[in-house]
Amino acid sequence: MFVYEKRLEYPIKIKNTNPKLAALIISQYGGPDGELGASLRYLSQRFSMPYPELKGLLTDIGTEELGHLEMVGTIVHQLTRNLSEEQIKTAGFDAYFIDHTTGVYPVAASGAPWSAAGMQVTGDMIADLTEDLAAEQKARVTYDNILRMSDDPDVNDAIRFLRQREIVHFQRFGEGLRLAKDRLAEKNNVYFTNPSFDR
Numbered sequence: 001m002f003v004y005e006k007r008l009e010y011p012i013k014i015k016n017t018n019p020k021l022a023a024l025i026i027s028q029y030g031g032p033d034g035e036l037g038a039s040l041r042y043l044s045q046r047f048s049m050p051y052p053e054l055k056g057l058l059t060d061i062g063t064e065e066l067g068h069l070e071m072v073g074t075i076v077h078q079l080t081r082n083l084s085e086e087q088i089k090t091a092g093f094d095a096y097f098i099d100h101t102t103g104v105y106p107v108a109a110s111g112a113p114w115s116a117a118g119m120q121v122t123g124d125m126i127a128d129l130t131e132d133l134a135a136e137q138k139a140r141v142t143y144d145n146i147l148r149m150s151d152d153p154d155v156n157d158a159i160r161f162l163r164q165r166e167i168v169h170f171q172r173f174g175e176g177l178r179l180a181k182d183r184l185a186e187k188n189n190v191y192f193t194n195p196s197f198d199r
Contacts, residue, residue, distance in 0.1 A: 002063060009067040010161045014078040014154040019093035022079035023109060024149055026096075028162070029072045030106025030114035033138035039065035041119040041135065048123040051183060057176045058132075061169050068162055073104040075158055126184075129177040136170040 028034045042062030049055045080093070080102040088097050095111070106114035120131050143163035150156050 008071055008074060009064070010071060010158060012071060012074045012078065012154075012158045014075065014152065014158075016152060016154070017081060017083055017087065018079045018091070018152060018155075019083055019087060020091040021150055021152065021155065022076045023091075023093055023096055025072065025079070025109075025146055025155070025159075026076050026104070026107055027109035028139070028142055028146070029069065029076060029104060031108035031110075031142065032112075032118045033135065033142050034106075034108075034114070035065050035069040035072055035139075036106050036114055037116075037119045038062075038135055038139060039069060040116070041121065042132065044119075044121045045128045045132070048121075048128075049125060051179070053179060054125065054129075054176050057172060061132075061172065064165065064169075068165065071158060071162060075155060076104050077102070079155070125180045126177070129173055129180055132173045133170060133177065136166050136173060140166040140170070 030036050039062050042058045042065060046055045046058035046062065049058060083093070083097075083102060088094050096105075096107075099105070108114075120128070122128055122131075140163055143159055143166065146159050147156060147163070150159065
């Protein structure tokens with residue numbers, strides 16, 4: 001069961017609208033390496049994890065990723081509030097506007113809508129945790145790219161926070177993978193030292 005606090009994990013107060021930047025940042029909402037996919041991946045993978053520590057790890061990080069989804073949605077919303085028709089047209093935001101007005105929709109910066117086909121849940125502890133390590137690095141790269149494109153200090157402050165959390169998640173998944181491999185090694189050691197398993 002989740003307990004929801006009605007506040008963002010990190011405060012977001014963007015002063016200036018910028019639909020062009022919003023159209024890039026939306027990728028971390030519903031893009032291939034965004035927060036929606038990450039949260040659903042981890043919260044789905046947890047069911048097949050054989051150890052409570054790993055179930056807890058995936059639940060913790062998956063839940064935090066939902067909070068990051070909320071933050072990215074807030075950034076996009078604040079960057080697109082009260083736009084004039086001229087701003088919509090000149091920023092190249094018109095195609096998005098036609099389909100979604102200024103609603104926050106799970107889509108990549110390229111325009112491809114979010115799909116579960118971009119995430120993996122194998123039920124294999126090692127494969128899933130290895131995938132999670134890669135996912136965190138891809139999310140970090142996306143945040144790096146956003147920082148390269150943004151000159152808004154209010155946006156950059158929040159993006160830097162989110163980027164740092166991806167690094168922390170990568171470290172935690174590394175710890176989880178080490179724990180998984182240690183547990184497997186213990187099982188294999190018991191197997192190899194106990195010939196009765198072959199009977």
